[in-house]
Amino acid sequence: MRGLSRDSLAVVEERFEAVAETADLPRLAEELDAIADLLDREHGLRRALTDPARPGEQKAQAARILLEGRVGDAALQVTLTAVQARWTRAGDLADALERFSVIAAAAAAEADGRLRDLEDELFRFGRIVESSPDLRRFLTDTGVPAERKEQLLDTLLSGKASPVGLLLIKQVVTRPRGRSLERGLEEYGNLIAARQRRLVAVVRSAVAFTEEQKQRLAALLRSSYGRDVHLNVEVDPRVLGGFSVQVGDELIDTTIAGRIEEVRRRLVG
Known part of the structure; x- marks a missing residue:
């Protein structure tokens, strides 16, 4: 991210770290990713919530009406902070929420002393996909419903991945956001690594x-x-x-x- 978005990311990160201390981190990860997916699908909503001509409080109120009661307080507070910020590109808002979704999952693994294991799980899954063209074809086929992909991942990774590892793998498979599967796994892995500097x-x-x-x-x-x-x-x-x-x-x-x-x-x- 560049310019305004980089500054805004720092503001959202500060809010995220404050609410993450007492949040249900796996839930926070799942909800932030779902909000990012909503913004990707609803272009009008994304434009409204990133319009630099609209006051931040007005955008926050619109987001509150949409999300309050549907997501937990932690996800709501991070999102309200994000929509009040200014972004260089409209898509940077969804990118930021996805980013903090991954960081929330990393924080959950860190709290359990399994942060390094989480990195390894994503890496091993990437190698499984690389060695199985049929599996990759199925997981990247846009005509296959997300539910079927999730069912296969549940079966394939049962007992082999932690709950947060499976959560992130499902996210990157079912919500690729224009990336290849390999690129998505790499980006997630880098964010997890950055958690440990x-x-x-x-x-x-x-x-x-x-x-x-x-x-x-x-x-x-x-x-x-x-x-x-x-x-x-x-x-x-x-x-x-x-x-x-x-x-x-x-x-x-x-x-x-x-x-x-x-x-x-x-x-x-």
């Missing part, structure tokens, strides 16, 4: 890392980036040898496959 590194290697190797690599990356780095290690036979590390848009590639590809690009170029 950590970066996420996706490591691909031909063989599994030992715990000592993971610790050494994490220490090297922490030294390079000045922040803790969470490693998601994926064993990939296509790597051939060495390993690659993806941190955001930056790729560190020591693999044989990577060197072969680099030579190929130079020859073609």
Whole structure:
């Protein structure tokens, strides 16, 4: 987010942190995402609640009439603060509410001492989807009702994901908001990592890392980036040898496959 939206996000974050202290966090996560989805679907409502010409109090009153009694007080207070703020783009309001939905789920996992597990659950689900084209096709098919997708996820992830992990996976699958499934999972994972002020590194290697190797690599990356780095290690036979590390848009590639590809690009170029 840029300009006004960045400033507004900080204001909403302050309100969110205040109400989150005593909120039912999973409920807050679910309700904020539902409100974001409503704004995505109802373009007239979204324009009315982000119209810079309308006073903030007037927009807040409209939101209160619409939502009071339908969502909990925590979700209502965060939303009222958000609609009174000014946004660079109308879509930034829904983006902000979705963002705090994910952060609420992360806070719930953090309270249970399972924040790192939540990151891992999203990462593992992404790998499951990547390895199963039929599953990905079903979950991304806009003609398949959301209820059927949720039923499949309940069956597939029963006993394998925490309640908040399943909640976030269902959200990103049934409400993609114009993103690919992979991009949605990545964005959610980054927000969860930010909750711990950590970066996420996706490591691909031909063989599994030992715990000592993971610790050494994490220490090297922490030294390079000045922040803790969470490693998601994926064993990939296509790597051939060495390993690659993806941190955001930056790729560190020591693999044989990577060197072969680099030579190929130079020859073609």
